Amino acid sequence: GAVVSQHPSRVICKSGTSVKIECRSLDFQATTMFWYRQFPKKSLMLMATSNEGSKATYEQGVEKDKFLINHASLTLSTLTVTSAHPEDSSFYICSARPGGKGNTIYFGEGSWLTVV
Amino acid sequence: AQSVTQPDIHITVSEGASLELRCNYSYGATPYLFWYVQSPGQGLQLLLKYFSGDTLVQGIKGFEAEFKRSQSSFNLRKPSVHWSDAAEYFCAVEGNNDMRFGAGTRLTVKP
Numbered sequence: 434g435a436v437v438s439q440h441p442s443r444v445i446c447k448s449g450t451s452v453k454i455e456c457r458s459l460d461f462q463a464t465t466m467f468w469y470r471q472f473p474k475k476s477l478m479l480m481a482t483s484n485e486g487s488k489a490t491y492e493q494g495v496e497k498d499k500f501l502i503n504h505a506s507l508t509l510s511t512l513t514v515t516s517a518h519p520e521d522s523s524f525y526i527c528s529a530r531p532g533g534k535g536n537t538i539y540f541g542e543g544s545w546l547t548v549v
Numbered sequence: 550a551q552s553v554t555q556p557d558i559h560i561t562v563s564e565g566a567s568l569e570l571r572c573n574y575s576y577g578a579t580p581y582l583f584w585y586v587q588s589p590g591q592g593l594q595l596l597l598k599y600f601s602g603d604t605l606v607q608g609i610k611g612f613e614a615e616f617k618r619s620q621s622s623f624n625l626r627k628p629s630v631h632w633s634d635a636a637e638y639f640c641a642v643e644g645n646n647d648m649r650f651g652a653g654t655r656l657t658v659k660p
Contacts, residue, residue: 467648475652475653476639477639479648482646484646490646524590526592526593534644534645534646535643538643540595542591543592545590
């Protein structure tokens with residue numbers, strides 16, 4: 434079946450640095466990608482929706498300048514956490530959808546970010 | 550925007566007992582509904598989905614869900630729970646350009 438790959442699966446970075454998480458659709462073209470953040474034992478909170486070639490649509494309360502999302506190609510979207518702080522430590526999950534609503538949405542395995 | 554409510558934060562059932570996890574949604578149009586399962590520290594696995602047609606949907610691992618428009622519900626059921634079903638369960642609704650999740654229900658299975 435279709436696969437969405439996230440990399441890295443785990444990353445530790447120092448406070449104040451930036452870290453990039455990649456989300457790739459391996460065998461399909463992802464028109465739309467979704468980025469979520471999940472705190473321990475909590476639900477997935479939608480951070481932003483990105484459509485290939487367009488600026489991402491951020492959810493209310495998500496800082497655009499802190500969480501930079503780029504969807505430059507139909508198989509790759511990146512989430513860059515800029516000037517990371519310990520409170521940014523979380524589990525980040527991406528998902529990808531080929532086409533519009535109703536097409537199957539495939540989830541990545543998630544990326545654990547720890548900011549020390 | 551659409552929203553999903555899972556009223557039960559935590560449910561405990563005995564192995565072999567039946568299970569029902571509740572999900573209520575709010576959406577102005579025909580909802581596209583999903584149930585996912587997540588084991589600790591892992592990604593999401595799709596159990597089943599409903600777009601249209603038969604309101605009783607069969608999924609993997611013996612799960613089923615019933616869409617009831619009159620009640621805005623999409624409850625997940627399983628006739629006989631196995632210990633390996635212990636996990637976090639999420640209901641989700643897809644909009645035109647987003648997908649939102651409920652708060653999740655943690656299932657504990659007693660021996």
